[in-house]
Amino acid sequence: MNKLKKLFSIKNLPLKYKVMGSNGITNIITLFAVCIAFVIYDRYTFKENIIKELHQEAEIIGQNNVAAIKFLDASTSTESINSLKSNPYIINAAIYTSDNKLFASFQQDSSYSFDNINVLNTSAELEDNKILEIFHPIIFNNNNIGTVYLSYDLTIISDRLIKFSGIVFLVFILASILGVLISLYFQGFISKPILRLTKVVKRISENGNYSVKLSNSGSDELSQLIASFNDMINKIKTQNEELVKSKEIAEQSVKAKEQFLANMSHEVRTPMNGIIGLSKLALKTKSQDKQLGYIRGIVTSSKNLLVVINDILDISKMDANKMTFEAIEFNLSNTLSSVVELLLPKAVEKNIKITKNIAKDIPKTIIGDPTRLTQILLNLGGNAIKFTKKGQVNFKIEKLEESHSKVKIQFQIEDTGIGIAADKLDSIFKSFEQASTNTTREYGGTGLGLAISKKLIELQKGHISVKSTLEVGTTFTFYITYLKHHTEDDKKTIAKIDQNELSIENANILLVEDNPINQLVAKETLDAFKANTTIAENGIKAIELFAKNDFDIILMDIQMPEMDGYEASQKIRKTFEQPKKDIPIIAMTAHAIEGEKERCIKAGMDDIITKPFDEKQLQQKIQQLIK
Amino acid sequence: MAYLNLSAFEDKSQEYQTKIFDLFIQYMPIWLNDLQIHFDNKDWKQLANTAHTIKPNILLFGIEALRGDIVDIETIARERTNLDNLDALIKKTIDIGLLAVEELKSIMK
Numbered sequence: 001m002n003k004l005k006k007l008f009s010i011k012n013l014p015l016k017y018k019v020m021g022s023n024g025i026t027n028i029i030t031l032f033a034v035c036i037a038f039v040i041y042d043r044y045t046f047k048e049n050i051i052k053e054l055h056q057e058a059e060i061i062g063q064n065n066v067a068a069i070k071f072l073d074a075s076t077s078t079e080s081i082n083s084l085k086s087n088p089y090i091i092n093a094a095i096y097t098s099d100n101k102l103f104a105s106f107q108q109d110s111s112y113s114f115d116n117i118n119v120l121n122t123s124a125e126l127e128d129n130k131i132l133e134i135f136h137p138i139i140f141n142n143n144n145i146g147t148v149y150l151s152y153d154l155t156i157i158s159d160r161l162i163k164f165s166g167i168v169f170l171v172f173i174l175a176s177i178l179g180v181l182i183s184l185y186f187q188g189f190i191s192k193p194i195l196r197l198t199k200v201v202k203r204i205s206e207n208g209n210y211s212v213k214l215s216n217s218g219s220d221e222l223s224q225l226i227a228s229f230n231d232m233i234n235k236i237k238t239q240n241e242e243l244v245k246s247k248e249i250a251e252q253s254v255k256a257k258e259q260f261l262a263n264m265s266h267e268v269r270t271p272m273n274g275i276i277g278l279s280k281l282a283l284k285t286k287s288q289d290k291q292l293g294y295i296r297g298i299v300t301s302s303k304n305l306l307v308v309i310n311d312i313l314d315i316s317k318m319d320a321n322k323m324t325f326e327a328i329e330f331n332l333s334n335t336l337s338s339v340v341e342l343l344l345p346k347a348v349e350k351n352i353k354i355t356k357n358i359a360k361d362i363p364k365t366i367i368g369d370p371t372r373l374t375q376i377l378l379n380l381g382g383n384a385i386k387f388t389k390k391g392q393v394n395f396k397i398e399k400l401e402e403s404h405s406k407v408k409i410q411f412q413i414e415d416t417g418i419g420i421a422a423d424k425l426d427s428i429f430k431s432f433e434q435a436s437t438n439t440t441r442e443y444g445g446t447g448l449g450l451a452i453s454k455k456l457i458e459l460q461k462g463h464i465s466v467k468s469t470l471e472v473g474t475t476f477t478f479y480i481t482y483l484k485h486h487t488e489d490d491k492k493t494i495a496k497i498d499q500n501e502l503s504i505e506n507a508n509i510l511l512v513e514d515n516p517i518n519q520l521v522a523k524e525t526l527d528a529f530k531a532n533t534t535i536a537e538n539g540i541k542a543i544e545l546f547a548k549n550d551f552d553i554i555l556m557d558i559q560m561p562e563m564d565g566y567e568a569s570q571k572i573r574k575t576f577e578q579p580k581k582d583i584p585i586i587a588m589t590a591h592a593i594e595g596e597k598e599r600c601i602k603a604g605m606d607d608i609i610t611k612p613f614d615e616k617q618l619q620q621k622i623q624q625l626i627k
Numbered sequence: 628m629a630y631l632n633l634s635a636f637e638d639k640s641q642e643y644q645t646k647i648f649d650l651f652i653q654y655m656p657i658w659l660n661d662l663q664i665h666f667d668n669k670d671w672k673q674l675a676n677t678a679h680t681i682k683p684n685i686l687l688f689g690i691e692a693l694r695g696d697i698v699d700i701e702t703i704a705r706e707r708t709n710l711d712n713l714d715a716l717i718k719k720t721i722d723i724g725l726l727a728v729e730e731l732k733s734i735m736k
Contacts (some may be wrong), residue, residue: 324702611686
C-alpha cells in the first residue's frame with residue numbers, strides 16, 4: 001500500500017507530468033467553474049426572459065380585449081385568447097373582469113379549474129411546482145378593467161438546461177483536451193532542459209566524466225541555469241585536474257622522501273660503520289702505530305659523514321625553499337683561488353694539473369653569494385678531479401653580458417676524465433643519480449652534489465649544462481648574473497685615490513668594537529697602515545673617549561652591548577658642536593642585511609664596510625672620508 | 628685542515644697569529660654555548676645577535692662548512708620564520724665550531 005502510495009505520490013511523479021498536471025488541472029478547474037457559472041447565469045436569464053415575454057404577451061392580449069370587455073363580448077375574447085394554443089408551454093390562460101369574474105379562458109389541461117384562482121389585480125408572478133402563474137392588469141384610461149392570467153409550464157427551463165449543459169459539457173471536454181495538448185506542447189520548454197540537465201548530472205555522478213557539456217542557445221532562466229551548470233562543470237574539471245596534479249606531486253614527493261631516506265640511511269651508515277669499526281679496532285690494539293692508522297681512518301670516515309650530512313641539509317633546505325643567498329661584495333679571483341687551493345691536495349695526490357683562466361674584462365669585485373659559488377665550484381671541481389685519472393682540470397671564467405648594474409658571468413669546469421655516456425647526461429642532475437652503479441662503487445659520493453649545484457645555480461636565476469665524450473672528458477658550463485659593486489662615480493673616486501697613493505698614516509682612528517677578535521683584526525690592519533688606533537668596547541665608552549680626544553674618523557661596530565652603533569652615532573651627531581660632530585663614521589657590520597646601509601646612513605653614519613673586511617677596501621674608505 | 632682555512636693569517640706575524648688564535652680558542656666555545664642557551668630560552672633576538680657576533684669570525688677563520696648556516700641562523704632568528712630548522716643548524720654549528728677550535732688547538736701545539 002505504502003509502495004503504491006509512494007509510486008503515485010505527486011512528489012515522485014516525473015517533472016513532465018507535474019508541469020502538465022499543474023497546467024491541466026488549473027485549466028480544467030477554471031473551465032469547469034466558467035461552465036457552471038455560465039449555466040447558472042443562463043438559467044436565471046432564461047427564466048427572466050420567459051417572465052418578461054409572458055407579461056408582454058399578457059399586455060397585448062389585454063389591450064386587444066379592452067373593447068370586448070367593455071362591450072361584454074366574451075366570444076371575441078375567447079377567440080383571441082385561444083391563439084395562445086400555438087405555445088405548447090402555456091397551460092392555461094384566462095381574462096378576468098375587474099370584479100375578478102372569469103370573462104374568457106383557454107385550457108390545454110381540461111382538468112384545470114379557474115375557480116380556485118385567487119386573482120391578483122397587480123402585475124405579479126407566482127411559481128409553484130414547476131408552474132409559473134402570471135397576473136397582468138388590463139388598464140384602460142388609467143382604470144383597471146380586468147386581469148390577464150397565464151399559467152406556464154416551467155419544464156421548458158429544465159429541458160433547456162439539459163440541452164445547454166450537454167453543449168457546455170462538450171465544449172468543456174474539447175477545451176480541456178485542447179488545454180492538455182497545449183500544456184503537453186509547452187511543458188517541453190521547461191521539462192526538456194531540466195531532464196537533459198538531470199541526465200548529464202546522473203552521467204557525471206556515474207562515470208565522473210566532467211568533459212560533457214550541455215548545448216545552450218536561449219537566454220531565459222533555464223538557459224542561464226544551463227550556462228551556470230556548464231561553467232560549474234568546467235571549474236570542477238579544472239579543480240579536479242589541479243587536485244590530481246597535486247596528488248601526483250604529493251605522491252612523488254613522498255616517494256622521493258622515502259627514496260631519500262633509504263639512500264641517506266645507507267650513505268650515513270657506511271661511514272658511521274667505518275667509524276665504529278675502526279674505533280673498536282683502535283681500542284683493542286696496543287700498538288700506537290696501528291691506533292694512529294685507525295684514527296686516520298676514523299677522521300676520513302668522519303669527513304665523509306660530514307659531507308653527507310651537509311648535502312642532506314642543503315638539499316632539504318632547497319626542497320623546502322628555505323635556502324637564503326647573501327648579497328655581499330666579493331672578489332671572484334680570490335674565490336676561485338681559494339677553491340683551487342682546496343682542490344689542490346687531491347689533484348696533487350692524483351697527479352692532475354689544475355689551471356684557471358679568468359677573462360681580463362671581469363669586474364674585480366661583484367655582489368653575490370661567494371659561499372654558494374664556492375660550494376658549486378668545489379662540487380664541480382671535486383667531481384672533475386674525482387673522475388679524472390690523468391690529465392688536467394681547467395677552470396675558465398668569462399663575461400657573457402654586462403650592463404650598468406649587472407654582469408652575467410660564465411663558469412666552465414673542463415676535465416679529461418672518464419666522461420659520461422650520452423644517455424646519462426639528462427639524469428646526472430637528479431638527486432642520488434650517478435652515471436652508473438659502478439660509478440658509486442668505484443668513486444663513492446652521495447649523488448647529491450650535482451643536484452645541489454644545479455639548484456643553487458637555478459635559485460640564483462642561472463643555468464647549468466654539460467657536454468661530455470666517454471673517455472675524452474666532460475665540460476660543465478654554468479652562468480650566474482651578479483650585481484656590479486661600484487657605480488661609475490665610485491670607480492672614478494677609487495681610481496683617483498689610487499693615483500694619489502692611499503695613505504692613512506698617522507690618522508687618529510677611534511675603533512668602537514666589542515668583539516675582541518674583531519678588535520685585534522682591525523687594530524692589526526690599522527697598525528699596518530701606521531694609523532693610531534684607540535679602542536672603545538661599546539657606544540658609551542666611545543662617546544666618553546670622543547668627548548675627551550680628537551679623532552679623524554670613527555670605525556663603528558653596529559651591534560654592541562650597553563649602547564649600539566646606531567645610538568652612538570646619533571648621539572655624536574646631535575650632542576656635539578661643529579666641527580666635532582661632523583666626524584666621519586664608517587659602520588662595520590657582520591652582514592649585508594637588506595636596508596642595513598640605509599639604516600646606518602639614517603643614523604648619521606657616512607659609509608659601511610662588511611666584516612671580515614678587505615684591508616685595501618678599508619684603507620680606501622678611510623682615506624676617502626678623512627682627506 | 629678539515630674545518631679551518633687560515634689563509635687570512637698567512638702573511639701575518641707569528642705574534643699576531645698566536646694572539647688571534649688564542650682569542651678564537653677562548654671565545655668561540657663561549658659564543659657557541661650562548662647560541663645553545665638563547666635557543667633553549669627561545670630568546671630569538673639574542674640568538675640572532677650571537678650568530679651575528681660569530682659570523683665574521685667563521686668567515687675570518689675560513690670555516691667553510693658553517694658559512695651558509697650561520698647566516699641562516701641569524702636570518703631565521705631575526706625573521707622568526709622556519710624556526711623548526713634552527714635545532715639542526717645550531718647543533719651542526721656547535722659541533723663543527725668546537726671541532727674547528729680543537730683543530731686550531733692542535734695546530735698551535
